[in-house]
Amino acid sequence: MLVIGFNWPNFHDNAVAAILDGKLVYASEEERYTRHKHAPYELPSNSLEHCFRFLKRNYGINPGDADAYAINFDPKAYGIKSRAWHSFSQASLVKDYALRNDMANFAYSATMRMLTKSITSKLDFVWSARLFVKAVLQHMGRGIKEEDIKVIPVRHHLAHAASAYYFSGHNSSLALVIDGQGEVDSTTAWSVKNGEFENVFQQSWDSLSLGYLYEYISKYLGFTRLEGPGKVMGLAPYGTKDKKMQCRIESIMTKSGSSYGIDRRMAKTSQDSMYDCIAEHIIDSKVPIPYNSVKNGLNKTACNYAHTLQSFFEMVVLDFSSEMKGNTGKKDVVLAGGSALNAKSNMELYYSNLFNSIFIFPAPTDSGGPIGAAAYVYSRMSGQMKSKHIENAYMGDSYSEDEIKLQVMKSKLKAEYIENRVNEVATLIADGAILGFYNGRSELGPRALGNRSIVADPRKRENWATVNAIKGREWWRPLAPSLLENSMDKYFINPIKHEFMVMMFHTTETARENAPAISHVDSTARPQSVSLKENKLWYNLIKSFYEETGESIVINTSFNNAGEPLVETPEQAIRSFSVSGLDALYLQGWLIKK
Numbered sequence: 001m002l003v004i005g006f007n008w009p010n011f012h013d014n015a016v017a018a019i020l021d022g023k024l025v026y027a028s029e030e031e032r033y034t035r036h037k038h039a040p041y042e043l044p045s046n047s048l049e050h051c052f053r054f055l056k057r058n059y060g061i062n063p064g065d066a067d068a069y070a071i072n073f074d075p076k077a078y079g080i081k082s083r084a085w086h087s088f089s090q091a092s093l094v095k096d097y098a099l100r101n102d103m104a105n106f107a108y109s110a111t112m113r114m115l116t117k118s119i120t121s122k123l124d125f126v127w128s129a130r131l132f133v134k135a136v137l138q139h140m141g142r143g144i145k146e147e148d149i150k151v152i153p154v155r156h157h158l159a160h161a162a163s164a165y166y167f168s169g170h171n172s173s174l175a176l177v178i179d180g181q182g183e184v185d186s187t188t189a190w191s192v193k194n195g196e197f198e199n200v201f202q203q204s205w206d207s208l209s210l211g212y213l214y215e216y217i218s219k220y221l222g223f224t225r226l227e228g229p230g231k232v233m234g235l236a237p238y239g240t241k242d243k244k245m246q247c248r249i250e251s252i253m254t255k256s257g258s259s260y261g262i263d264r265r266m267a268k269t270s271q272d273s274m275y276d277c278i279a280e281h282i283i284d285s286k287v288p289i290p291y292n293s294v295k296n297g298l299n300k301t302a303c304n305y306a307h308t309l310q311s312f313f314e315m316v317v318l319d320f321s322s323e324m325k326g327n328t329g330k331k332d333v334v335l336a337g338g339s340a341l342n343a344k345s346n347m348e349l350y351y352s353n354l355f356n357s358i359f360i361f362p363a364p365t366d367s368g369g370p371i372g373a374a375a376y377v378y379s380r381m382s383g384q385m386k387s388k389h390i391e392n393a394y395m396g397d398s399y400s401e402d403e404i405k406l407q408v409m410k411s412k413l414k415a416e417y418i419e420n421r422v423n424e425v426a427t428l429i430a431d432g433a434i435l436g437f438y439n440g441r442s443e444l445g446p447r448a449l450g451n452r453s454i455v456a457d458p459r460k461r462e463n464w465a466t467v468n469a470i471k472g473r474e475w476w477r478p479l480a481p482s483l484l485e486n487s488m489d490k491y492f493i494n495p496i497k498h499e500f501m502v503m504m505f506h507t508t509e510t511a512r513e514n515a516p517a518i519s520h521v522d523s524t525a526r527p528q529s530v531s532l533k534e535n536k537l538w539y540n541l542i543k544s545f546y547e548e549t550g551e552s553i554v555i556n557t558s559f560n561n562a563g564e565p566l567v568e569t570p571e572q573a574i575r576s577f578s579v580s581g582l583d584a585l586y587l588q589g590w591l592i593k594k
Contacts, residue, residue, distance in 0.1 A: 001067050001382050002055070005159075005374030006048060008071035008129045009086045010093065012038040012226060013366040016047040017395075018055060018066075019374040022384050024167070026054050027395040027444045029367045032568035038226050043097055044370075048136050050397055063142045068150045069133060070377040072159040072369030075124050077183035083123040090128040091115050094135055101139050111146065126151050154373040156182030157337070160364070161190045161197060163372030164334035166379070168359040169389030174330035176321060179337035179365075180211035181271065187320070191328040195379050195387070200328060205271060207261045208253075210313060211339050212271065216279035217309050221302050222290035233344055234477045235291055236310035237522035239303030246308055248282050258323035260316050298476060314345045321354055331356045336372070340364035340502065341446070343526045347504040351494070362393045362500035363445035392534045393449055393500055396442030399570050404588045407570040411578070415592045420537060425586050426544035429457050429554065434467060435584040436559050438573045439537055442566065447501040448558035449528055450482060450538030452566045452573075454582065456555040458515035463555060467517075470581040472562025478525065481518040483553035484542055485529040491515065491553055492527065501528045515553050528556060 001021060007014040017027040030039035033046035052063035075083050091112070098107035106112070115127055130149040137144050154162070160182075161175035175190040175197070182188075186209035189201035205212060211229075218228025221235070254261045266281070268274035280286055283305060291302040321333065333355045340346065340360050350358050361368050379385035408415050418424055428435060434456040443449045454471070456463045458481055468475050480501055481491070488495040491511035498505075504526045507519040518525045532539045546552035559567050561580055567573045570587060577585040577592065585592040 001378065002061060002065065003068050003070055003374045003378040003381070004048075004051060004066045005070040005072065005370030005372075005377070006044045007366060007370055008132070009073055009090050009125060010041055010043055011366060012040045014039045014042055014044040014047075015363075015367040015370050016044050016051045017371040017374050018051055019378045019385070020055070020059065022378065022382070022386065024371060024375070024390070024395060025058075026051050027363070027371055028397060028442065029565070031565040032396070032442065035564060037563060037565050040226075041093075043093055043132060045097055045132075045136050045139075048133070049140060052137075052140065054397065063140055064133075064137045064144045068152055068377055068381060069129065070370065070373035071126070071129050071151060071153050072156055072366070072373040073183060074153040074155045075126060076153075077155050079184075080123065082183070083125070087123050087125045087128065090125045091131070094128050094132050097132070098135050103135065103138060106135055106138055126153055152377045154376050156369065157185045157188040157202075158190075158197060159369045159372035159376060160336040161188070161192070161372065162376040163363070163368045164336040164359065164361045165190075165192045165197075166372070166375040166385060166387050167361060167390040168332075168334045168387060170332045170334065170357075170359070170387055172330065173332040173334050174324055174328050174355075175334050175336070176324065177335075177337040178210050178317070178339035180209055180215060181205040186211060189320075189324040189328075191330060195385065201324060203259070203261070206267055206274065209275070210316060211337070212275045213278065214309065214313060214339070216275040217282060217305070220279050220283045220285070220288050221306060222288050222292065230341060231474065231477065232306045233310055233342055234520070235298070235303055235306040236344070237307070237520055237524075238298055238476065239300065239305070239307035241311055242301075242304040242308045244284070245282060245305055246312070248284060249308070249312055252278060252281060258319035292474075310344060313342065314348045317345050318349060318352060318354075321349055325354055332359075333357075334359045334361070336361045336364045336368060338365045343502055343504045344524065346502060347524065350496075350503060358503075360500065360502040362390070362447070362502060364502065365446070367445065393444040394441040394451055394535070395444040397568065398441040399588070401589070404570050404590065407574055408587065408590050408592065411574045411592070413574070413578070413592050413594070415590050417589055418591045419589050420540070422537060422541040422586070423544040423547075424591065426541055426548055428584055429455055429545055430548040432457065432460070433583040434463070434470060434581070435586060436573060436577050436582050437541070438559065438567065438570070438585065438587045440588070442568055445500065446558075447480075447528070448556060448566060449499070449501065450530065450535050450556065452559045452568075453482075453556045454559050455541070456517070457549075458517045458553055458555045459549065459551060461516040464517045467555060467557060471557065471560070478520040479518055479555050479557050480526045480528065481515065481553050482528040482530055482538070482542060482556040484539065484546065485531045487552040488527070488529055492525070495527075497529050498527060499529055499534060501526050511553075514551055517555055518553065
């Protein structure tokens with residue numbers, strides 16, 4: 001049985017995933033193909049085509065032969081106005097897709113005309129989801145009848161909860177979902193056992209959206225809404241708590257038990273005006289206070305505001321988690337939703353010892369929604385979807401040796417084929433080189449996990465600034481490490497195995513002295529533990545570096561230039577290498593130098 005999930009409607013971080021016979025076999029994000037970070041309002045058409053080709057190439061499944069398609073929003077959970085808007089906008093996007101791909105007959109078909117005319121009465125964007133699948137298949141030269149395309153909607157937060165639960169390995173757990181907004185919800189909690197989800201808490205975005213609160217305050221600190229929260233989290237350790245800002249936050253908050261809400265006097269009719277108003281009140285300014293408004297340094301006020309916001313966020317998450325644990329009696333917790341990317345908050349929850357274990361899905365943003373939706377639908381259709389800890393996050397596309405060689409030859413760069421002799425790469429790193437490392441299938445989620453990475457020596461503190469400069473990142477942002485799994489205790493305080501780089505740990509004195517480039521100013525880092533089973537080549541690279549230096553840890557940041565998503569194809573890897581300050585590139589067996 002095959003269920004394919006995709007984002008619908010399309011907001012950001014649009015992706016496609018395939019669950020085949022109860023196993024996640026493919027997942028990829030649209031941004032990797034369009035090269036637009038987060039793929040805002042882009043149909044996941046490229047990722048769906050790549051998914052179809054992957055299934056055909058690896059399993060002999062013809063495009064269009066899915067038993068069902070799952071989408072991660074439910075039209076019935078929206079209000080009338082929102083349903084009408086999304087129904088109309090999605091139909092328009094499908095029509096635009098058809099016109100851009102020279103399918104005028106499809107764009108102006110009787111079905112499309114009928115759909116557009118009936119939008120105001122049907123208010124059901126599932127119709128346009130079926131047409132989208134049909135349009136992509138037609139673009140691939142495959143015909144299919146609309147009635148043969150079965151699309152099943154899943155409530156947005158339920159899809160997030162399912163992504164965390166089904167890939168955690170827990171039979172029974174508490175699932176917490178915090179993001180900007182689903183259909184209406186912004187925060188939910190689920191008691192899950194044997195694949196049955198009981199919604200035990202829900203909060204609407206106009207009551208309090210922690211995701212929106214973080215996004216809009218990030219905007220007032222000079223960042224964009226989608227990129228800002230991660231940067232503000234990294235900025236927070238440079239500041240201290242601002243008591244006046246804390247008072248302003250408290251002045252607009254209400255509290256019932258451990259649940260926080262916004263004073264209704266602050267509420268406005270739309271999300272944008274409401275949270276702009278709230279952010280303006282909390283920052284106490286009608287204009288942004290940029291973090292970089294001080295020459296050659298950071299704005300202390302902006303740093304203090306970032307610290308205060310992060311501290312408030314952590315407090316609310318901890319209080320909420322404690323209350324939900326008490327209400328459900330669950331001893332294990334799983335997290336998803338965009339706010340689960342807040343690795344510092346995840347760390348505080350872990351060190352609180354509230355739960356026996358904590359699992360964060362490696363793609364907790366909307367790119368993970370299609371995975372959860374597909375898993376949930378598969379479970380309901382077959383009854384055979386069991387919770388199993390995800391083995392690795394290498395779920396995207398890979399490229400053949402011939403494709404790699406072709407791009408290397410076209411580049412006319414100095415290249416040598418070294419196969420899997422990554423000890424030569426480790427020697428370069430130990431000698432000071434900063435290089436791109438590209439191999440195998442691309443990673444699921446926003447974190448580079450060794451297949452699309454930039455690698456450097458963590459012993460040299462100056463590499464912190466150098467790597468950030470090469471990537472065009474802000475100089476003060478921390479860099480993450482990858483290390484051998486059996487070395488976690490050497491570099492981190494009370495750590496656990498953590499493969500996906502979505503949780504921080506406190507660094508040890510050894511880490512701060514021997515690998516200073518990976519320890520942030522608050523003595524934390526967001527690591528990836530690496531085992532031989534999960535990624536043999538990446539493991540062998542770090543092991544070789546250890547044999548050279550005595551340190552079983554490397555700097556690992558995403559292989560991309562500023563403002564770009566991770567590189568996807570060999571061609572993109574070579575282009576990124578060529579225009580950046582990288583010294584070398586390991587490209588699936590080829591060692592390329594400038």
